[in-house]
Amino acid sequence: MVAPRLRSRRLSEPTxxxxxxxxxxxxxxxxxxxxxxxxxxxxxxxxxxxxxxRRDLAGLGALGTRGTGYDASLLNERxxxxxxxxxxxxxxxxxxxxxxxxxxxxxxxxxRGAVLSALYDTDPDVIGSTIAGHVVRDFAGxxxxxxxxxxxxxxxxxxxxxxxxxxxxxxxxxNFAPEVLVVPIGxxxxxxxxxxxxxxxxxxxxxxxxxLGGGVLHSLGVSAGx
Amino acid sequence: MVAPRLRSRRLSEPTxxxxxxxxxxxxxxxxxxxxxxxxxxxxxxxxxxxxxxRRDLAGLGALGTRGTGYDASLLNERxxxxxxxxxxxxxxxxxxxxxxxxxxxxxxxxxRGAVLSALYDTDPDVIGSTIAGHVVRDFAGxxxxxxxxxxxxxxxxxxxxxxxxxxxxxxxxxNFAPEVLVVPIGxxxxxxxxxxxxxxxxxxxxxxxxxLGGGVLHSLGVSAGx
DNA sequence: GGATGTGAAGTAGTTCACAGCC
DNA sequence: GGCTGTGAACTACTTCACATCC
Numbered sequence: 001m002v003a004p005r006l007r008s009r010r011l012s013e014p015t016x017x018x019x020x021x022x023x024x025x026x027x028x029x030x031x032x033x034x035x036x037x038x039x040x041x042x043x044x045x046x047x048x049x050x051x052x053x054r055r056d057l058a059g060l061g062a063l064g065t066r067g068t069g070y071d072a073s074l075l076n077e078r079x080x081x082x083x084x085x086x087x088x089x090x091x092x093x094x095x096x097x098x099x100x101x102x103x104x105x106x107x108x109x110x111x112r113g114a115v116l117s118a119l120y121d122t123d124p125d126v127i128g129s130t131i132a133g134h135v136v137r138d139f140a141g142x143x144x145x146x147x148x149x150x151x152x153x154x155x156x157x158x159x160x161x162x163x164x165x166x167x168x169x170x171x172x173x174x175n176f177a178p179e180v181l182v183v184p185i186g187x188x189x190x191x192x193x194x195x196x197x198x199x200x201x202x203x204x205x206x207x208x209x210x211x212l213g214g215g216v217l218h219s220l221g222v223s224a225g226x
Numbered sequence: 227m228v229a230p231r232l233r234s235r236r237l238s239e240p241t242x243x244x245x246x247x248x249x250x251x252x253x254x255x256x257x258x259x260x261x262x263x264x265x266x267x268x269x270x271x272x273x274x275x276x277x278x279x280r281r282d283l284a285g286l287g288a289l290g291t292r293g294t295g296y297d298a299s300l301l302n303e304r305x306x307x308x309x310x311x312x313x314x315x316x317x318x319x320x321x322x323x324x325x326x327x328x329x330x331x332x333x334x335x336x337x338r339g340a341v342l343s344a345l346y347d348t349d350p351d352v353i354g355s356t357i358a359g360h361v362v363r364d365f366a367g368x369x370x371x372x373x374x375x376x377x378x379x380x381x382x383x384x385x386x387x388x389x390x391x392x393x394x395x396x397x398x399x400x401n402f403a404p405e406v407l408v409v410p411i412g413x414x415x416x417x418x419x420x421x422x423x424x425x426x427x428x429x430x431x432x433x434x435x436x437x438l439g440g441g442v443l444h445s446l447g448v449s450a451g452x
Numbered sequence: 453g454g455a456t457g458t459g460a461a462g463t464a465g466t467t468c469a470c471a472g473c474c
Numbered sequence: 475g476g477c478t479g480t481g482a483a484c485t486a487c488t489t490c491a492c493a494t495c496c
Contacts, residue, residue, distance in 0.1 A: 264455060276455090280455090280456060280457065281457085283456090284457055284458075288456085288457070290457080291456075292455055293453075293454045293455050293456075294455070295456080296455095296456090
């Protein structure tokens, strides 16, 4: 009667979107040389209540210590496991304009199990050049298998590019183009839209509301603390 | 007894995060020459149910027509008003590496009331150069007032940069650096973290769950339709 | 006929309050 | 004493079902 997988516990959507934030907080705590952190401090930085933090973390199993709080290092590790970081996966990047370059050159984009597999572009001046240690390939040529693909292409190109990637067997798309994609069942698309994020920020600024919002952290008025 | 402002209706957090998606869908419908769209089609593309779409849109006032659906043009306009696009606001960008350049050169980032006010960097080679029609200023110099600032700086620089911007009277921050910011009450911070978005995509891909997630649209298996 | 808009019901997520453990 | 973990209460969001209107 041993549970087959801890990860099989289904986490709620809001929890999933908060876990990476807690992880980041745990990491920054470690960098400052602090080893322990409690739920109220995490909540303060993440813009949620301490109870929410405890509920979220309890879903990963009992990893705190009563009276003392959580071990930042253990927290970092367990959240990583819950999000599937212990599995390796490959990432292809399509489109190496400023955004694509920013992503592949960032030391924080590909972390925890993510491995850059290939870069593609359609610009003859870019094809063949080396970026972040990878030679850029022609997107018109063969597409190598990868777990997910990141679309950093113009809006108009997004749909045809997505079609081609799905046809090549890539079923996870991270789309930075401001375009709604139509994909077959079984393919996951996650959108990141800069102008939408700006709009959400403006809404909160105008209405003075909401300690937490969006899929990514939105915190309003975290107190400075000690 | 006239209501002072339609916008005074408080919209729920999930609704706020979906409205920009509906707007984008309405816009892409207009571009295709279609003038009307119904809630089930919007829902299909956005990855939510038709009822949710109607509930969200009903919160903006009655703008659909029974039997026919919604007018894409009106929808686009009303969502814009609800999100505060009718007010102009200025945007400063700090850090003009690949990401900062990608943002200011993108035709989709600064839309609907957003006006680029100033660009800042600390690199002497970048200061003085012209990007997107603006001369890059020295961040060490005076900071001009702006409604919001976009941080495209390295993680380590994020907190000091934020402190400086807040001190200069800028109370809305869109932070692309993977760093939790501590800001005074009254300042809104919205975070966009690429690696977190990638993690959320991976979670859904591994677990095969969730039609909608995150603050930004996550759709799994939108059917192709006609 | 067809799609919106909305009370009512159902479900999910958050907060309260406190027992349990360090 | 302090902080976690969790049943219970509460709140918010979503879905159902249908009256309403074009």
